[in-house]
Amino acid sequence: EVQLLESGGGLVQPGGSLRLSCAASGFTFSNHWMDWVRQAPGKGLEWVASIRQDGTTKYYVDSVEGRFTISRDNAQNSLWLQMSSLRAEDTAMYYCAREGRGNFDFWGQGTLVTVSS
Amino acid sequence: QSALTQPPSASGSPGQSVTISCTGTSSDVGDYTYVSWYQHHPGKAPKLLISEFTMRPSGVPDRFSGSKSGNTASLTVSGLQAEDEADYYCISWKTKLFGGGTKLTVL
Numbered sequence A: 001e002v003q004l005l006e007s008g009g010g011l012v013q014p015g016g017s018l019r020l021s022c023a024a025s026g027f028t029f030s031n032h033w034m035d036w037v038r039q040a041p042g043k044g045l046e047w048v049a050s051i052r053q054d055g056t057t058k059y060y061v062d063s064v065e066g067r068f069t070i071s072r073d074n075a076q077n078s079l080w081l082q083m084s085s086l087r088a089e090d091t092a093m094y095y096c097a098r099e100g101r102g103n104f105d106f107w108g109q110g111t112l113v114t115v116s117s
Numbered sequence B: 001q002s003a004l005t006q007p008p009s010a011s012g013s014p015g016q017s018v019t020i021s022c023t024g025t026s027s028d029v030g031d032y033t034y035v036s037w038y039q040h041h042p043g044k045a046p047k048l049l050i051s052e053f054t055m056r057p058s059g060v061p062d063r064f065s066g067s068k069s070g071n072t073a074s075l076t077v078s079g080l081q082a083e084d085e086a087d088y089y090c091i092s093w094k095t096k097l098f099g100g101g102t103k104l105t106v107l
Helices: none
Strands: A003-007 A010-012 A018-025 A034-039 A045-051 A058-060 A068-073 A078-083 A092-099 A104-107 A111-115 B009-012 B018-023 B035-040 B047-050 B064-069 B072-077 B086-092 B102-106
Touching: A003 A092, A018 A034, A018 A092, A018 A111, A034 A068, A034 A078, A034 A104, A045 A068, A045 A078, A045 A092, A045 B086, A058 A068, A104 B047, B009 B018, B018 B102, B035 B064, B035 B072, B047 B064, B072 B086
Parallel strands: A010 A111, B009 B102
Antiparallel strands: A003 A018, A018 A078, A034 A045, A034 A092, A045 A058, A068 A078, A092 A104, A092 A111, B018 B072, B035 B047, B035 B086, B064 B072, B086 B102
């Protein structure tokens, strides 16, 4: 059974940093692109970042470029999102998602990030 | 780049059918294969319902179907059930832009 378990969310002050983790199991992690998707309170889903199977290619939404870094360790079946220079508008539930064929075929339950003083 | 356009809300009675639209442009929905739909119950993980406009993953009831006409993709939920009440999102894989989401209410 495919499982994605996020952790690392919490309350952080504006300008602060946070590192989110996603532990994957039930599939061959190294075979899939992986992504982070977020949902701000009362808003819709927003794709945040993607990383290729071998970690060599990464993409980001413009609003986080230069502030967030996506990374992975295939030996540990783990995905991370390092977030810095956090802003109030980064407040959201952050989901780890597995890419299938042109889709997100499995999602985690999410971890909540709140940026507030 | 603009997000795809979805109606903010839709509703139907149990047993009825409801169709949710997702409108893009000739550069994304109109010109690309990979549009998918997701069901999201608040507090739970989003779930893939439809991929490549019309493909239903295993385990998704056949009450859910997808279609495409020009620059618009559509999701139809037939035989509405109470548990279908949720938020529904489309996404164009070319841009990875989601639609704004549609809140489906089962009356």
